[in-house]
Amino acid sequence: MKYCNNCLMPETKPDLAFNKEGKCSACIAFEQRDNIDWNSRENDLKILFKTFKKKSYWDCVVPVSGGKDSTYQVLKVLEYGLTPLCVTSTTCDLSDLGKKNIENIKNFGVDYIEFTANKKIRKKLNRIGLEEIGDIAWPEHVGIFTIPVIVAVRYNIPLIVWGENSQNEYGGPLNKLNNNKLDRSWLEEFGGLLGLRVSDLSSSYGIEKKDLLPYEYPKEEELLKSNITGIFLGHYIKWDGAKNAVIASSRGFSSYHKIVEGTATEYENLDNYQHGIHDYFKYIKFGFSRATDQVCMAIRRKKISREEGIKIVKKYDGKYPKEYLGKKLEEILNDINLEKNKFDEICDQFTNKKLFLLDNSNKPKKDNHGNLIPNFEIK
Numbered sequence: 001m002k003y004c005n006n007c008l009m010p011e012t013k014p015d016l017a018f019n020k021e022g023k024c025s026a027c028i029a030f031e032q033r034d035n036i037d038w039n040s041r042e043n044d045l046k047i048l049f050k051t052f053k054k055k056s057y058w059d060c061v062v063p064v065s066g067g068k069d070s071t072y073q074v075l076k077v078l079e080y081g082l083t084p085l086c087v088t089s090t091t092c093d094l095s096d097l098g099k100k101n102i103e104n105i106k107n108f109g110v111d112y113i114e115f116t117a118n119k120k121i122r123k124k125l126n127r128i129g130l131e132e133i134g135d136i137a138w139p140e141h142v143g144i145f146t147i148p149v150i151v152a153v154r155y156n157i158p159l160i161v162w163g164e165n166s167q168n169e170y171g172g173p174l175n176k177l178n179n180n181k182l183d184r185s186w187l188e189e190f191g192g193l194l195g196l197r198v199s200d201l202s203s204s205y206g207i208e209k210k211d212l213l214p215y216e217y218p219k220e221e222e223l224l225k226s227n228i229t230g231i232f233l234g235h236y237i238k239w240d241g242a243k244n245a246v247i248a249s250s251r252g253f254s255s256y257h258k259i260v261e262g263t264a265t266e267y268e269n270l271d272n273y274q275h276g277i278h279d280y281f282k283y284i285k286f287g288f289s290r291a292t293d294q295v296c297m298a299i300r301r302k303k304i305s306r307e308e309g310i311k312i313v314k315k316y317d318g319k320y321p322k323e324y325l326g327k328k329l330e331e332i333l334n335d336i337n338l339e340k341n342k343f344d345e346i347c348d349q350f351t352n353k354k355l356f357l358l359d360n361s362n363k364p365k366k367d368n369h370g371n372l373i374p375n376f377e378i379k
């Protein structure tokens, strides 16, 4: 497997491009940040915020997961004197830590909407997502992009302040990296739909159309009528997740106080017990997962060397998700009515057979801990 020669992103990452020198598009985008006049960008932000102030009771919607980045987003918007309506599209299996961090943001003195789409349908969607495209988080990844926009349309709030453009930090097509807006085309391309379209679900799975409304982006005419602008804060402010974690922690954000299973930090993906399954599927499909993402961010910021990064990735990435944030896999699966045997079958089905050792019957081989055995070496 080919890796970026600066960070540890592998060629299997969808949408990742490499330049002639073997550097990945995420690293290139990161280096371009140094050429940006961040003071002038922040000035642009001030001007932009001024034009949106008091256009309605709430100046903007801030989509909030309760994580370190959205905690930072809310603080930033308040710092500029805006009146936000914070909107959380509840995660599929909200963790205790996630709840605690949402309550923490409420105490900043903001109005807040928590929207939980019909849980019965949601659990079906988790299973469909897992079985069809190997992504348990499909409904969550769609909902976090649609719900805040639906709320903005409903309440005529003209501005939505998103956090980082994930295509910039994690790498995407070079021509899309400098995009500072989130709109329907961005969502369709990068927002986690992965070829499973909302319209397909209704006809193929007998789910009623109206039950899927929370997962549908508002219609073009509604968006035009409300004249909504969506911006990425990361376009205007130099984004650093680790720094955001420090700032958020100083304002009451709680981390896990030990390394989160399958990752390399204590402060990310704390809001959903299903994250471990989601990250594991990324690993079995592409041979890298969350720990690699986190290590790459640290390498780019020169907080660790590439060699140190390799050690961390080997230690944490891609472990079978026995538990997450202390909740056992069986319990997590039980909540969506999925047997562990069936889960393991789905795992085997989505395991990239080119990347992992197979047994005699051509099924992915596991070690004594139930982990896959890679036939690639990160170097």
Ligand SMILES: [Zn+2]
Residues within 6 Å of the ligand: 004, 005, 006, 007, 008, 009, 023, 024, 025, 026, 027, 028
């Ligand atoms: Zn790179």
